[in-house]
Amino acid sequence: QWHVAESGGGMVQPGGSLRLSCVVSGGTLDNLGILWFRQAPGKEREGVSFRADATVWRACTNGIKGRFAISERAAENTVYLEMDSLKAEDTGVYYCAARRGADSGCDPKTYDYWGQGTQVTVSS
Numbered sequence: 001q002w003h004v005a006e007s008g009g010g011m012v013q014p015g016g017s018l019r020l021s022c023v024v025s026g027g028t029l030d031n032l033g034i035l036w037f038r039q040a041p042g043k044e045r046e047g048v049s050f051r052a053d054a055t056v057w058r059a060c061t062n063g064i065k066g067r068f069a070i071s072e073r074a075a076e077n078t079v080y081l082e083m084d085s086l087k088a089e090d091t092g093v094y095y096c097a098a099r100r101g102a103d104s105g106c107d108p109k110t111y112d113y114w115g116q117g118t119q120v121t122v123s124s
Contacts, residue, residue, distance in 0.1 A: 001026055002025065002026040002032075002098050002112075002113045003024070003026050004022060004023070004024055004025075004097065004098050004114060004115040005096075005116070006020060006022050006094065006115040006118040007023075007118055008020040008021050009094060009118030009120045009121075010121070011121040012086055012120075012122055014086060014087060014122055016086050017082070017085075017086065019080055019082050019083070020036075020083070020118060020120075021078055021081075022036070022115065023077060024078075024096075024098055029054070030054075031100070031101060032101075033051060033099045033102045033104035033111065034051040034079055035049070035050040035096070035097045035098075035108060036048040036049050036096055037094075038094045038095065038120075039092050039093050039117075040091060045095075047105075047106030048060055048068065048081070049064065049081070050103075050105060050106055051070075051103075052103040053102050054072065054074070054102075057070040063089070064083075067086075068081060068082065079096070081096075083120075086122045087122060090120060090122050091121050092120060093118065094117060094120050095115055095118075096114075096115045097112075098113045099111040099113065100112075
């Protein structure tokens with residue numbers, strides 16, 4: 001059984017940057033499906049990006065392209081969500097989720113292990 005924990009949220013001004021971390025414990029990242037998703041106030045959960053394999057992450061929404069990037073540090077079982085050029089509409093709680101099998105898509109409901117979430121607020 002895995003445990004997932006996010007960190008790194010905070011408040012930034014529009015145009016600013018944040019780096020979120022997701023630490024997965026209980027196993028390695030090998031063949032692990034990981035999804036970053038978010039939930040804005042009053043809105044449904046939205047997939048951000050999912051892990052297709054150790055070197056490929058796929059975006060779930062066009063709105064993040066060119067602004068968000070994912071990186072991994074396998075030796076530390078950690079993945080990072082680097083967010084640049086943040087906009088007010090990026091505000092929300094950001095979650096990391098895991099499941100067996102990479103390339104598992106953008107729907108959080110199909111992931112078995114979720115973190116507690118970390119708040120991102122973009123405001124002037």
